[in-house]
Amino acid sequence: MSKNKLKTEKPESKKAKAAPAPNPEVLKKDKEPEVKVKELVKDERTHKVMGVFFLLLSLYCFIAFTSYIFSWEEDFDKVNRYSTKELFFGDVKVDNLLGRLGAYVSHGFFYKGFGVASYLFCYFFFLLGVNFIVGRRVFRVWRNVKYILFGLLFISMTMSFLSFGAEFPWGGAVGNALNKWGTGFVGKTGTALFLLVTGLAWLIWKFNFDFKWPERKPKPPKPAPVPMAAATATAAPVVPPAAVPEKVQQSPIAAAKGNGLKEDGGVMVIPPGDPEEEEELPAMHLVEKEDITVIPAHIPHTVPLAMPEPEIMAPVIEEEDEEDYTDEELEAAGPMLYIDDKLEKPQELEINQEPVARKKNNAPEVAFEIKPTYNDEEEEEVTPVHTAVSVDPFDPALDLSNYKYPGLDLLANHSADKVIVQDTGELEKNKNQIIDTLKNYDISIQKISATVGPTVTLYEIVPAAGVRISRIKNLEDDIALSLSALGIRIIAPIPGKGTIGIEVPNVKKSIVSLKNLLASEKFQNSTMDLPIAIGKKIDNENFIADLAKMPHLLMAGATGQGKSVGINTLLVSLLYKKHPSQLKFVLVDPKKVELSLYKLIEKHFLAKLPGEDDAIITDTKKVIHTLNALCIEMDLRYDLLKEAGTRNIKEYNSKFTQRRLNPQKGHRYLPFIVLVVDEFADLIMTAGKEVEMPIARLAQLARAVGIHLIIATQRPSVNIITGTIKANFPARIAFKVSSKIDSRTILDIGGAEQLIGQGDMLVSFNGELVRLQCAFVDTPEVESVAEFIGNQKGYPDAFLLPEYVDDKDTEGREFSLADRDPLFEEAAQVIVQTQQGSTSLLQRRMKLGYNRAGRLMDQLEAAGIVGPNMGSKAREVLVKSDMELQEILDTL
Known part of the structure; x- marks a missing residue:
C-alpha cells in the first residue's frame, strides 16, 4: 500500500511544483538594454561622430580665421568694447562670416594668441577628424603635436619680428611677447640670427639635406698603344660607374642600417581582435618570425625584436612610440615588458590541436602565420658598381673609352611605397573564408600561413593527417567563389614543401618599378654575364636571372598582358649593365612599332646585315637573311674557338684580352649577341620552315659562342612553338593566356590561364615554376635611355653580320672572270701566302660570309690559282709564289 501511494503521489507532487502555464494573451515586457559608458566610448559609431565633429570644427576655424583677416578692423572695437555676454546674447552686428562667435574666437586665437600660426589648430583638428x-591611425598624432607646438612658437615669433609695428596681429600676443623678450635679450640682430638658425635646423632635421662639395674628376689615363688590327676589333668594356642620383650614392653600410634619427625601420604585426567572430570561427594565431615586413594599416612602423625561439615572436613597441597608442590599444595589447630598452609583450605559442572531423562545434583552432616578405628596402638605391675588366695588355673598350652608362634618374619610380603594405583585416577575412570552405567539405587543416606579394598573397595550408590533396585541389572553384576573387590558383603540393598553396590576388596591388630593381644591390653587384631584372616574387624578393645561363628565353601570352613591356624590361636591364663592346642586339619587329625606340642606339648596341639602312628588321625576307647570317656567324665563331682551343666564348675572350691569340690569324674579340623576336607567330605564318630551321640551329648550338635568343609570341599553339623549338628553350615566361591548352603548350603545365594580367606571369627556369610580377618601364623612360646612349659617341657603323646571299638569287647566273669580286686579288694573295685553299680561311681573314667566300674560291679555281673541290679537304694551291700570282693577275 505504501508503495502504491508513493507511486500515485509522485506525479501529483511534480505537477504541484511545476510552474504555471504562460498566458498567451499577456505580453512580456522587453528587457531594456543596459548602456555602458565604456562600450559607448569604444563604439565605432561614437568614433565616427567624433570624427565628423573635429572635421567641422577644423572647417569652422579655417573660415573664421580667414574672415578675420579681412574684417578685423571693423570687429576689433566691438569685441573689445562689449562683454562676452553681450556678444553671445546681444544684438551686436559684426562683419565676420561666422557671426559674433566667429569674431570672438578669431580674436582670441589671433590677437590674444599666436597670430597666423593659429591655422595650425585647423590642421590639428583635421588630423583628429x-x-x-x-x-585607424592614418596620421601619427603625437609626432604632429610636436611639430604643431614648434610651429606655433616659431611662426608667431617670426611673424611678429618681421611685422614689427604693424597694426594687424601677425604674431599675436604670444609672438609679440617672445619677440620683445628676444630683442631685449640679444638684440634685433641676434633675434634674426636665432630665427634663421632655428628654421634651417628644423629643415635639416626634417629633410636631411646632403651638403657635398663637388669632387674633382680625375683625368682619364692616356690609352696604351694598340696594334691597328686590335684597335679595330670589336671589344668588351672597361666599365665606368653609372650616373646615378645623389639619393642613390650612399655607402652600403648606410643603406643597410638606415637613418637612425628617422622614425622608420622595421615593422610589427598585432592581430585584430573581435570576440564575436572568435566564437564562431577559429581564432588567428600569429607565429611571427624574425623579420616580418607585413604592415597592418593601423599600426606604426616599429623594429621587431628577435627571440630565441624561432616560432615565438612578441609585438614590439619602441619607447618613443608608446605614447602614440591610446589607452584602449595598450589595454587590448595586454601586459608588456621592457627588454633592451624596448617595450615587449610576451606571447605564448599555442600547440596545434588534433583536428576532429565532421564536428563543427568542436573545431580545432588553426594556427595562422603571416610569413615575412623579402624586404629589399635596404638594398635599394645603392651606388651602382660596374666591375671593371682587369688591366690587360689589350683593352677592347678603348674605342669607346668615354662611354657613360645611363643613370637611374632617367627612370621613374612608379611604386610609391618601398615596403608592401597589406591590411591584416583582409588577410584575416580571406583566412576565415578558406577555413570555412574547407570545413564545409569536412576537410580539417593544422596550420595556415600567408605571404604577401606585390599583387598576390600566397596562403600555405598544412592539411590534417589523412586528408587527400586531391580533395583540396578539386575545391579550386569553390574557394574562388567564397573569396569573390579573380585568378585563384592552387598549388598542390608546393614543390619542396609539405604544404598546399592558394594564391589569391590582393585588393590593393603594387606596381613593381624597374628603377627599384636596377638600384638594388643584387643587380648592381651582380657578376652574371647577361643579368636581366625580370620582376619580384610573391615574397617581395627581386628576381634577377642570367640570360647567358638560360640560355634562350621563350615568352608567350595573350594580347595586352605585358609581353612588350617585358621585352623592354629585359633590354633596358642589359643596357644598364653592359658596355657597347660587350653586347649587340639583333632586333626583329614584325609589328614595326614596338622596338623602333631602340633605333637611336644603332651605332652602339645594334647589329645588322651589310648594306642595310635600318637595323630594326621588319621585312620577313630580311629576317630570313638575318637568321642565316647569324648561323654563319655562329659557324665562324666555332671555328675561332676550335683554333683557340677553348670551349666557350668566356674562355676565348679571356685568352684574347691576355694577348694569347693573334689578330693576324683572324682572331677578334667576340661580343654577346642577343636576338629578340617580338612576334614569332607572324614569322612562322609568312615564312614557315625558312624561319624555323635557322631558329632551331641557333637554339641548339649558339649558346657556347655567345648568341642568345629571346622569342615572344601571343599564339602559343603547337604549330607555332614546335617540339624542336621547345626542346631548346628551357627557360620560359608565360603571361596570362586564354586557355589551359595554351598554358600547357608554353609551360608543359596549367596555371597561366588563371593569372590576373597586367604583368602577372609564371617563369619556368631551372626546373622551378615561380610566379612573378613583371617590372614596369614606360615608353618615355625607354626613350630617355635610348636618347642618352644615342647622344654619345658611337662606332662608325652598327655591328655588321656576315653577308648572306640566297641561292635563289644566284640561280641562272653564269660565272665569268670579267665579273669577278672586288676582293678577288686580296683573296688570291691570302691563299698564296698561306698556301691553304680553304673557304673558312677566307671567312676568318677577310670577315666574309660563307656564300661570298665560296664564290671567291670558285673564281680562284677558274683563274687557275687553286685546284678543284676535294670534299672536306682543303683545295690544292697551284700558285707557289707572289711573282707567279702577279703574272696571272696581269693576264686577267
Whole structure:
C-alpha cells in the first residue's frame, strides 16, 4: 500500500511544483538594454561622430580665421568694447562670416594668441577628424603635436619680428611677447640670427639635406698603344660607374642600417581582435618570425625584436612610440615588458590541436602565420658598381673609352611605397573564408600561413593527417567563389614543401618599378654575364636571372598582358649593365612599332646585315637573311674557338684580352649577341620552315659562342612553338593566356590561364615554376635611355653580320672572270701566302660570309690559282709564289 501511494503521489507532487502555464494573451515586457559608458566610448559609431565633429570644427576655424583677416578692423572695437555676454546674447552686428562667435574666437586665437600660426589648430583638428572617421591611425598624432607646438612658437615669433609695428596681429600676443623678450635679450640682430638658425635646423632635421662639395674628376689615363688590327676589333668594356642620383650614392653600410634619427625601420604585426567572430570561427594565431615586413594599416612602423625561439615572436613597441597608442590599444595589447630598452609583450605559442572531423562545434583552432616578405628596402638605391675588366695588355673598350652608362634618374619610380603594405583585416577575412570552405567539405587543416606579394598573397595550408590533396585541389572553384576573387590558383603540393598553396590576388596591388630593381644591390653587384631584372616574387624578393645561363628565353601570352613591356624590361636591364663592346642586339619587329625606340642606339648596341639602312628588321625576307647570317656567324665563331682551343666564348675572350691569340690569324674579340623576336607567330605564318630551321640551329648550338635568343609570341599553339623549338628553350615566361591548352603548350603545365594580367606571369627556369610580377618601364623612360646612349659617341657603323646571299638569287647566273669580286686579288694573295685553299680561311681573314667566300674560291679555281673541290679537304694551291700570282693577275 505504501508503495502504491508513493507511486500515485509522485506525479501529483511534480505537477504541484511545476510552474504555471504562460498566458498567451499577456505580453512580456522587453528587457531594456543596459548602456555602458565604456562600450559607448569604444563604439565605432561614437568614433565616427567624433570624427565628423573635429572635421567641422577644423572647417569652422579655417573660415573664421580667414574672415578675420579681412574684417578685423571693423570687429576689433566691438569685441573689445562689449562683454562676452553681450556678444553671445546681444544684438551686436559684426562683419565676420561666422557671426559674433566667429569674431570672438578669431580674436582670441589671433590677437590674444599666436597670430597666423593659429591655422595650425585647423590642421590639428583635421588630423583628429580623419583618424576618428577612418577608424585607424592614418596620421601619427603625437609626432604632429610636436611639430604643431614648434610651429606655433616659431611662426608667431617670426611673424611678429618681421611685422614689427604693424597694426594687424601677425604674431599675436604670444609672438609679440617672445619677440620683445628676444630683442631685449640679444638684440634685433641676434633675434634674426636665432630665427634663421632655428628654421634651417628644423629643415635639416626634417629633410636631411646632403651638403657635398663637388669632387674633382680625375683625368682619364692616356690609352696604351694598340696594334691597328686590335684597335679595330670589336671589344668588351672597361666599365665606368653609372650616373646615378645623389639619393642613390650612399655607402652600403648606410643603406643597410638606415637613418637612425628617422622614425622608420622595421615593422610589427598585432592581430585584430573581435570576440564575436572568435566564437564562431577559429581564432588567428600569429607565429611571427624574425623579420616580418607585413604592415597592418593601423599600426606604426616599429623594429621587431628577435627571440630565441624561432616560432615565438612578441609585438614590439619602441619607447618613443608608446605614447602614440591610446589607452584602449595598450589595454587590448595586454601586459608588456621592457627588454633592451624596448617595450615587449610576451606571447605564448599555442600547440596545434588534433583536428576532429565532421564536428563543427568542436573545431580545432588553426594556427595562422603571416610569413615575412623579402624586404629589399635596404638594398635599394645603392651606388651602382660596374666591375671593371682587369688591366690587360689589350683593352677592347678603348674605342669607346668615354662611354657613360645611363643613370637611374632617367627612370621613374612608379611604386610609391618601398615596403608592401597589406591590411591584416583582409588577410584575416580571406583566412576565415578558406577555413570555412574547407570545413564545409569536412576537410580539417593544422596550420595556415600567408605571404604577401606585390599583387598576390600566397596562403600555405598544412592539411590534417589523412586528408587527400586531391580533395583540396578539386575545391579550386569553390574557394574562388567564397573569396569573390579573380585568378585563384592552387598549388598542390608546393614543390619542396609539405604544404598546399592558394594564391589569391590582393585588393590593393603594387606596381613593381624597374628603377627599384636596377638600384638594388643584387643587380648592381651582380657578376652574371647577361643579368636581366625580370620582376619580384610573391615574397617581395627581386628576381634577377642570367640570360647567358638560360640560355634562350621563350615568352608567350595573350594580347595586352605585358609581353612588350617585358621585352623592354629585359633590354633596358642589359643596357644598364653592359658596355657597347660587350653586347649587340639583333632586333626583329614584325609589328614595326614596338622596338623602333631602340633605333637611336644603332651605332652602339645594334647589329645588322651589310648594306642595310635600318637595323630594326621588319621585312620577313630580311629576317630570313638575318637568321642565316647569324648561323654563319655562329659557324665562324666555332671555328675561332676550335683554333683557340677553348670551349666557350668566356674562355676565348679571356685568352684574347691576355694577348694569347693573334689578330693576324683572324682572331677578334667576340661580343654577346642577343636576338629578340617580338612576334614569332607572324614569322612562322609568312615564312614557315625558312624561319624555323635557322631558329632551331641557333637554339641548339649558339649558346657556347655567345648568341642568345629571346622569342615572344601571343599564339602559343603547337604549330607555332614546335617540339624542336621547345626542346631548346628551357627557360620560359608565360603571361596570362586564354586557355589551359595554351598554358600547357608554353609551360608543359596549367596555371597561366588563371593569372590576373597586367604583368602577372609564371617563369619556368631551372626546373622551378615561380610566379612573378613583371617590372614596369614606360615608353618615355625607354626613350630617355635610348636618347642618352644615342647622344654619345658611337662606332662608325652598327655591328655588321656576315653577308648572306640566297641561292635563289644566284640561280641562272653564269660565272665569268670579267665579273669577278672586288676582293678577288686580296683573296688570291691570302691563299698564296698561306698556301691553304680553304673557304673558312677566307671567312676568318677577310670577315666574309660563307656564300661570298665560296664564290671567291670558285673564281680562284677558274683563274687557275687553286685546284678543284676535294670534299672536306682543303683545295690544292697551284700558285707557289707572289711573282707567279702577279703574272696571272696581269693576264686577267
